[in-house]
Amino acid sequence: MLAVEALKIRYGEVEAVRRVDLSVGGGEIIALVGANGAGKSSTLGAIAGLVAPAAGRIVFDGTDITGKPPETISRRGVSLVPEGRRIFASLSVAENLRLGGAMHLAAPEAKAREQEMLDLFPILRRYHRIKGGNLSGGEQQMLAIARALMAKPRLILLDEPSLGLAPRMIDTVFDLIAGLRRNGLTVLLVEQNVALALEIADRATVLANGEAVLAGTAKELATSDLVRQAYLGA
Amino acid sequence: MVAQQIINAVSLGGVYALLALGLAIVFSIVGLINFAHGELMTVSGYALLASLFLGFPFPAAVLVAVACGALAAVAMERVAFRPMRGASITSLLLTSFAVSSLLKVVFQNGVSARPQAIAMPSWMTGAFSLGDFTIGVGPTISIVVSVLALIALEVFLRRSVTGTAMRAAAEDFDVVRLLGIPASRIIATAFLLSGLLAGLAAMLWVAQRASVDPLMGFTPVLKAFIAAVVGGLGSLPGAVAGGFLLGVIEVFLQATLPAAAAPYRDAIVLSGVIAVLLVRPQGLIPAVRVQRS
């Protein structure tokens, strides 16, 4: 479904991503793990169109989307839940959700989809009229995911969904991500919490210093020495 | 007396609010103070002159003039600012200065450096009595139009998808694009709205001044800029509050300052602005904007 080939990203003189190859099949959960600054978020940014790659190719569903603007990529069916959630603080929960589907669904369809989201995230139904900025971190994360799902994407990119959340909330969010796959969605997950990521992922790729250094099934990686020493503290 | 001065202040403040709002909308989306905003007023003013000259009835001429202001704003974005997208704020600012100077020269050389008279319909120079005091039709129109425009804008921003997207874009433009909403649509709408507001303000301005001249946009845009800064740059409620505050201060000083101190009027107003900013550096109602690295 998604193929990233020899991706290179540069911010001025700094090379954030040297070479990343990645392939994601339909219905899979793929985890992209690695230390802070390894190039994970930049890779997601390039797929979503926020960052123009210096070299390489990104192909989604057989179409080359390299360097296309984010609005185009979104309309092809890729939704990014950005790091730090970035919900619209001055907009109500309802407005946040509506913008998520505004360009993808006709009005009646969007209404129905909004109801589905409110069923999926009952807490959002309770806070429907509340401004996004007044929600707690976990609630904001739910809103961010719901907002991305409003577009009925086929591929969802999740950037550090556990960041800054209370442990109980992390479990809820990850249960939810696992649930998304059951609904046929493909997930590309960037996560610093490697143990957690490997728990729900089918396959994973390890990034270090902007390069993909290791790839395999989640099980293989969880037992590999490199991963155990570097990320699982074993 | 006092009631009349309050009407004067609201009438003037309303025009400032419309202009400041136009500046704030564009600033909130693209981070640019459009110094050519005043020339949008000039475009509208001359469009009114031309429409009347061509024999359009007055209401039609006003519609044409306001529409010209809006179109000019969109064209300005297309021609001058879109090619500069991604350039630094300084470059954009200089571009807006260049556009402003260019348009001034176009009107100065293309029409005349001399102000052109626009005779307002006679009903606009009338007055009506309300209880004890007489109220001019001019200030009344000015207040009604500004208030209606503010309400219409509020409804648009609250109820429509594009309006909601614009409020969202003011906070975090990238995420709006991630949701599939085209950047160019948001930016074009921002300029369109700012042009509409400038066109309306120009009509109120011309109604009060009965003439248009190539430099007519300079003073009001300067005032609007002050109002926008006082209110909190990029904050729409702030721009409205700043506009009305400036109107009140100006009318108050004009009404009460002794003649000997009159030359210092602008200095006093600007000192007041500095005082406000010392107490509230982000303005009266600061803009919500996500801090990003």
Next chain:
Amino acid sequence: MPTSLYRRHHAALCAAVFGIALTAAPALAEEIIIGAATAQTGGLAPYDQPALAGLRMALDELNAKGGLGGKYKVNLIIKDTRSDTAQTATVAQELIDAGAKIMITPCDADPSISAGQLTQPLGIPTLTLCGSAPVLTEAVGDVMFGTYPADNVQATAVADFAIAEGKKKVFLLTSPDATYTANLPEYFGKVFEKKGGTVVGRGTFTMGQPDFSAEITNIKGLADQPDLIMTAAYEPDFPAFIQQLRAAGVTIPVYGADAIGTPTIKGLGSLVDGVVFTAAGYAEPGSKLEAFNAAFAKHAGHAPESTYEVNGYEIGLILDEAVKTAGSDDPKAIRDAIANLKDFDGITGKITYAGTDRMPLRPVALMRYEGGEQKHVETVTPDAADVPAP
């Protein structure tokens, strides 16, 4: 950038005009440089440009006849002051450096004084196009000449007229931003009070001010209502003031002076009905001014907008006469000749500098707007004893 574009346009025009003149004239004539530091852009441009057009017409005609005094071909160098006082000094210096022996300055006291401060030490005769503040010449010194009827003379003419009409109470609206707007109504007030009227109130405005409502409310609130408002406000302040005044329901007549004798104010139509103002002359049928207006229309392709054109034209005639009397192109001799001019037959009437502080004695035409037209009321030369001191 904008102004340089504009200047290039004018330079090209000048080159064309003088190119023709040069090829048509005998090659023996000597050249005299006249520097014109005038506003082609900004607030003074609507006044400087028509005046300059009149001057250029005079100089073109004189050059065709051999130049000033029949001898000195004029090379007129025009530079834009952008209606800015500091910029006026800058371009005046450039013109001096270019060899100007006569200097022409804008229609306002402040920039004229700033240019005069440069020409005074060098003894270069300096004439303001239509600056009419009587303090103007004294502020500079003996090289500075006014050409237009002075503010105090105009104000006296209007005050005499108001008193004769039976007006008793006046409100004076001034702006401290320019000598003209600050002083002219006050001269009016002095004459008005001396002749039995009273000043019942005063108000001020800032030039370019958006809003006059507070001032107008003050006028409406006066316990002693005036029967006349006198102001020297001009464009775009005058239209704004009268529009807002009438819109507030105030019908008190408003009188002004020469700066509102323009097509813009005329274009206001019924809004300015009854407004009295002044002009340097009135083209009565068969008058020299009528003939000039026709000639100007032929020369420029449009009728004169005001009497600034003829005033500019008369500056050319005055300079011609002065050079003739001086018999040389020596700036000091030209200056002396202008200062001693007596009963010189201009287009609008007799012009005298001898015995004055270099503000000319000349008639003032009183005009009134009626139904979108400028109607001549009378032409008067106020009694010198009535004219208040500057």
